[in-house]
Amino acid sequence: MIIAERKPMKELLEMVSDVKKLLIVGCRGCVAVCSAGGDKEVSILSAALRLGVKRAGGEIEIHEDTLVRQCDPEYIDPLNDKGAKYDAVLSMACGVGVNFVADRCPDVNVLPALNTTFYGANLSSGEWKEMCAGCGACVLHLTGGLCPVARCAKSLSNGPCGGSQGGRCEINPDVDCIWQQIYDKLSSMNRKEELRQIMPMRDWTTAGHGGPRRRIREDLLP
Amino acid sequence: MSKIKGFCCNYTLSVEVDALKEEGLVPEDLEIERLPCTGRLEVPEILDAFTQGAEAVFVVGCQVDKCHNLSGSYRASKRVKYAKKILEELDMNPDLVEMFFAGRGETEPVVEAARTMASRA
Numbered sequence: 001m002i003i004a005e006r007k008p009m010k011e012l013l014e015m016v017s018d019v020k021k022l023l024i025v026g027c028r029g030c031v032a033v034c035s036a037g038g039d040k041e042v043s044i045l046s047a048a049l050r051l052g053v054k055r056a057g058g059e060i061e062i063h064e065d066t067l068v069r070q071c072d073p074e075y076i077d078p079l080n081d082k083g084a085k086y087d088a089v090l091s092m093a094c095g096v097g098v099n100f101v102a103d104r105c106p107d108v109n110v111l112p113a114l115n116t117t118f119y120g121a122n123l124s125s126g127e128w129k130e131m132c133a134g135c136g137a138c139v140l141h142l143t144g145g146l147c148p149v150a151r152c153a154k155s156l157s158n159g160p161c162g163g164s165q166g167g168r169c170e171i172n173p174d175v176d177c178i179w180q181q182i183y184d185k186l187s188s189m190n191r192k193e194e195l196r197q198i199m200p201m202r203d204w205t206t207a208g209h210g211g212p213r214r215r216i217r218e219d220l221l222p
Numbered sequence: 223m224s225k226i227k228g229f230c231c232n233y234t235l236s237v238e239v240d241a242l243k244e245e246g247l248v249p250e251d252l253e254i255e256r257l258p259c260t261g262r263l264e265v266p267e268i269l270d271a272f273t274q275g276a277e278a279v280f281v282v283g284c285q286v287d288k289c290h291n292l293s294g295s296y297r298a299s300k301r302v303k304y305a306k307k308i309l310e311e312l313d314m315n316p317d318l319v320e321m322f323f324a325g326r327g328e329t330e331p332v333v334e335a336a337r338t339m340a341s342r343a
Contacts, residue, residue, distance in 0.1 A: 008311060009312055040264075043264070043266045044264075044265045044269075047265065048308045048311075050270070050273050051269050051270075051272050051273045051308075051312060052312045055312060
């Protein structure tokens, strides 16, 4: 899922410093699952902003709403009329949601409440880890299902590098060297010899280096 | 809003707050809100207490391993922890909100909590 986290309160208070009537809109998609922007977080942010604005000597009227998703038009489009009645709409969706509101709701002054961080998995309650970079050219079939693009600090296609020591990455001793793990995983599957194949230079255009990406599935088009 | 706001679960405080005030055991400006369980308490209610004028807020729940609802007071303690983080972000003293634990029907820990928070306010 997409992992995000709330922006620092100071940044948010600065963002809404001229706002008198604010609508905070959560999203029940990924950001609700990673406890960043669901119903509960909307309610907490609303209370925190009320307190912060009051302490700064200001006044603000805050209303709350949460959409099923902020990345589908059927949920977003009604926000154009509703959001236009507010000085600003503070979206607690990931960056996709904020962009989608900005694209489809021209009458809405949309602001981001979250920093969108990565595609990750939930390790335990309150802990998430990056697992995918969304690079658009998956090589997991060659690496035992472990991603060298997202999980190697250098995104090496042919690792490990000289900084791999004792199974750890040189950037941080708490970070596993994913290439060591790939080697161990393929060895345990009797596929170690496959690592002798040099992976060709990657074409990073699929990773967004060729501009914003788009996917079309013609059988589903209207 | 009183200056000191307390949230207590139904199983801790067994004496009416007014009686404690008459005895001079707790500050006059103390307000206690009883909850079925402190696990019911959410972060916004803690923050709203400050917005409404409280200078310090405390929560008293069952001892963690003896919560009537098993994990209610543990959940409350985690919410208090998050409320502290938000207070810090707002340049407020995080010690202005605190979690306390008390045995079933014990009044003394609640009195002590109220006094402690009054000294911090």
